[in-house]
Amino acid sequence: MTESTREKVDAAERAALDLANVPEDERNDALYAIADALRERTDEILDANETDVTAAEQAHERGEYSAALVDRLRLDESKVEDIAGMVESVAGQDDPLGRTLSARELDDGLDLYKVSVPIGVVATVFESRPDALVQIAALALKSGNAVILKGGSEASESNRVLYDIITEVADDVSPGWAQLIEAREDVDRLLDMDDSVDLVMPRGSSEFVSYIQDNTQIPVLGHTEGICHVFVDEDADLDMAADVAFDAKVQYPAVCNAVETLLVHESVASEFLPGMVECYRDAGVTLRGDEHTRDIVDIDPVTEDDWDSEYGDLELAVKVVADVYDAVEHVNTHGSKHTESILTENDEHAAVFMQGIDAASVFHNASTRFADGYRYGLGAEVGISTGKTHARGPVGLDGLTTYKYYLEGDGHLVATYSGEDARPFTHEAFDGEWTPGR
Template identity: 70%
Template sequence: MKPMSEYDTEAKVSAAESAALELAQTSNETRSDGLRAIADAILERESEILEANEKDVAEAEAMLEAGEYSQALVDRLKLDSTKLESIAEMVRSVADQEDPLGKTLAARELDQDLELYKVAVPIGVLGTVFESRPDALVQIAALSLKSGNSVILKGGSEALHSNRVLYDIIEEVTADIADGWVQLIEAHAEVDAVLEMDEQIDLLMPRGSTEFVQYIQDNTKIPVLGHTEGICHVYVDDAADLEMATDIAFDAKVQYPAVCNAVETLLVHEQVAESFLPEMVEQYESADVEVRGDERTREIVDVNAATASDWETEYGDLIISVKVVEELPEAIDHVNTYGSKHTESIVTENADSAAKFMQSIDASSVFHNASTRFADGYRYGLGAEVGISTGKIHARGPVGLEGLTTTKYYLEGDGQLVATYAGDNPRPFTHEEFDGEWVPGTRSRN
């Protein structure tokens, strides 16, 4: 006999699979109203959520003292009234987004009264494993509901109590839309069971360490979408506005150092290093940032020595490595060598240098004169994101509603047969593109 936990996992996935078929047929109004109900319920049950979160934070702080957790992890875990208001606002912003489903992406006449439509539809059943931030559970669920997908949620054990309450809220207020569309799994054994369900689950979206994401990719046939590390860079060019560069490099590191779009390495052109670095390091040290520099950096400022491993490390903390480079090509080469294809930024007033950097860097987002912290689904106007994809297939960068859809072809005919278009005297296809929206049972050119 199979262990009961495996039966439970199969039942959850089966329920999500059935619900996905139902959810794909619901109206945008129904899905959006469900999201607004989630936002209202989160605020109404604030005390319950915060009480659960306090348990998680207390346990995490004990693990921090024992040296098992980092301060960055504890910071990501914490919720308060302001954070819950922000989460509710995020859910409402997803509700207010344009419906990603049912859009006719292309319309083509194959022949008179034979019309082909390419239409946006849900992917189906999503599976996701994410880190300690409880708001990630709400983000992913909100985007899944708006895009008509069922979702299997697996949060980190450090957010167990918070995740359970948030899941209960979401499940309770949306059960009448498509019962079973959202499911919560908790045990590692359940994750392993999910990895084997390639016929039931259509897409996996892991968010975690490099080792964990690699484990997911190596142990499933399900397509995997996501990113591992966020090793982001800011390059200060010799044509940079140095005051602007200081502000950008400070924001990119200090505004929220625990997230994947925070800068980890600062590259500085040698022509401006002596003018730029002393003020920059002073700013960092005033915010308790540990600065680690290469040899040329330490000739200018008194900082700790950077080692080879620093260039390939995602700190997720108030630590930054600094390297002085001779020219733009060296900066580009460093970023492409050590970057994680996440987000990179150049600060310069030289348009040609900006274009060279932006077009030469292999990353999902590349910025000019802006902080790397802008790499975010909400800030991009996507409503929210399920994560940032550093791959190049299906979706890249912050993955919002559009990234959670696929396409389906609908063909509207009037009794046509393939035999008519084959044989010795075949009828030719017209293959003419036209502007039209697919309406079930009709041909829009008529």
């Protein structure tokens, strides 16, 4: 008999209480075992993935799936090795649990500690990339959280094999800590379980994240689209700018941190755009530009919808702007608060852009493609949060923890600090670590 969503969530809830207290070395050993098993079963993973990719390519031919989705779905030996390496990178991160975030003496012998702990049961609904399942599971295990995983149907065969590998080698750590759900209706059932699920992390379009937010009382940490911009300032090193703008679009266009709009200062547009457009065209990029851009280079006209589009493919909108303030206004109007970059040798212009942009990550002289949990040194990420509360930007281990207060006393009474003869609190911060049973 197939387990119901309720049964899976209940199992995860029980496991979360246990996993929160599993020692770091046991969690790390399980992660290294996962990495080894991924390598040993690469052929099995690739066979399952080929089934998914073949079906997705057929759907693409029917116009149901984009080429970018098929690209995100595809695995090879190198990618499986990268996934295994990512799991080991997560294991190598500092333990996010049991860290004393602050310590304060309330009075002599009465000490208050703020200590990091897991969130509990986290649920995630994610897109076609099979590596997302492993990333999320690895981060959940390291951070002591039970996890409910729901991948896209287009990656169902890949996800099943990866889930089986993970649970076969790591379930003994805390049986039931990872659960897989597959049916769309299971997501709706899950959203009603605010009594058991502590956080939902959807990865997808703004419409999808909004749907999740509108249909649950569970806190939602959303990963939405990446409408990212690169701005070439009047004081940019144009050779460097061309390299960065090319990397940001072409290096891997199917991901959320790839650039979708190129902004160019009007004073360098005539010098910069012809060569840049030629490089993009040689790489197969479809270009659309505003009127000023098309006065300089022969590309298709842009539409208003283009400024608000995440292409996820070799497509790019181009606009000529008057100055850095014009660039900031455009980004804040059309961006998705994901990642933005200014290319300039002028530190004042860089400061105006970086401080004026409302986004999770803002770069100076660097490709937007650096917005990634692994590249940030977080080991991996469960997603990139474009919201502002709990966690922002690439969400790694710290984003999967909360905190608990521990108060250590010696028979202290609140009555002592009340009334006419009330004893005053000291409320003095001190350097100290909470340890169990002290």
